[in-house]
Amino acid sequence: MKHPLPARPEHIGVLRLSALGDVCNLVPTVRALQRQWPEARITWIIGKGEHSLLAGLSGVEFVVYDKASGIAGMRALWRELADTRFDVLLHMQQALRASVLSLGLKADVRVGYDKARAKDAQHWFTHRQLAPHPRAHVVDSFLDFARLLGVEEASPQWDLAIPEAAFEEAAGLTGDAPYMLMSPCANPRLRNFRNWSAEGYAAVVEHGWVQHGLTTVLTGGGSTPEREMGSRIQSLSQPGAVIDAIGASSLKGLLALIARARVVVAPDSGPVHMANALDTPVVGLFATTNPERAGPYRWRDFVVNRYPDAVTTYLHKDPETLSWGQRVRHPDAMSLIRADDVIRNLEALLAAASTRKETEPSDEA
Known part of the structure; x- marks a missing residue:
């Protein structure tokens, strides 16, 4: 017998700890739940860094779990929520650590992914599973949780919170000149291989500087590889064309930098999805x-997509028959992207964005 889902949930728990891009992609699900049940209480259990990005999200109570704290941190979180019981817990993290964390939470019903999408045996830790949704984008996979609960209107909306102090921080780094934001490095996880070349980025910097008068603002964390990448891009670029802000901003400051940018260029990483969330x-x-699964949802038409080429070149498989979401873990895969590809899409995007801005209704009335 299936565990019944609440017809009108009063307290919804959301369990999603990481990562930066994924928590941005989850926000439309929260917004859909809020539109359906505006009186419902929503508690989101989230990672420490991810919380610093989304803090202030309207209508959401956050409970922070520092992933570095391990079992001790889990026990502390269980104590914090000992008197809390959720009508429904949306278990939206496909990781064993999150499933173990879920065991100490009280919920009438736990919802997780269907067996095809679940990883790390997540379906063993839930009462109800999503309906199958083959070849879904991550945003749509998250929205499936709202649909299962009975949400009628699930069009993606974000509305992230950016405090005024973050915009002041961003302006202090960039000044008032128009700029292109470039976040050249993805998360340095084992066998990630998502970074492009400094030479490629420098060619795009040159194009933005010469053809559009755009300074390029480099952003990222403060790790040695990121700083080295930034220095290399700057050394290959004309004087004045680059502002190296790598390691110089907070996460809210990064959101503000992205919100103020004319355009963002980045590999599959958090800033791609932050830009998408901010439109x-x-x-x-x-x-x-x-990118059909994990690209920037509203800007997928402008992705430089060499994934099919990488699949055939390095996996020797047909992209159409490959399991959905499989990655190409080869250090040379990103070399399939050419500077001309990026510049071509950059030009198309700038033209499309300009046209869209001209056709948007004026705020003046």
Whole structure:
């Protein structure tokens, strides 16, 4: 017998700890739940860094779990929520650590992914599973949780919170001149291989500078590889064309930088999805992951997509028969992207964004 779902949930738990791009992609699900049940209480259990990005999201209570704290941190979180019982817990993290964390949470019914989409045996930790949705984008996979609960209107909306102090931080880094934001490095996880070349980025910097008068603002964390990449791009670029802000901003400051940018250029990483959430035009660079599944949702038409080529070149398989979401873990995959590809899509995106801006209704009335 299936566990019944609440017809009108009063307290909804959301369990999604990471990563930065994924929590951005989850926000439309929260917004859909809020539209359906505006009086419902929503508690989101989230990672520490991810919380610093989304803090202030309207109508959401956050409970923060520092992933570095391990079992001790889990026990502390269980104690914090000992008197809390959710009508429904949306288990939206396909990882064993999150499933173990879920065991200490009280919920009438736990919802997780269907068996085809579940990883790390997540379906063993849930009462109800999503209906199958083959070849779904990550945003749509998250929205499937709202649909299962009975949400009638699930069009993606974001509305992220950016405080005024973050915009002041961004302006202090960039000044008032128009700019292109470039986040050249993805998360340095084992065998990630999502980074493009400094030479390729420098060619795009040159094009933006010469053809559009755009300074390029480089962003990223403060790790040594990221700083080295930034220095290399700057050394290959004309004087004044680059502002190296790598390691110089907070996550809220990064959101503000993205919100103020004319356009963003980045590989499959958090800033691609932050730009999408803020509706800032973005050229995503994809070869090791499938942009149809994980590209910037509203700007997928402008992705430089060399994933099919990488699949055939390095996996020797047909992209159409490959399991959905499989990655190409080869260090040379991103070399399939050419500077001309990126510049071509950048031009198309800038033209499309300009046309869209001209046709948007004026705020003046």
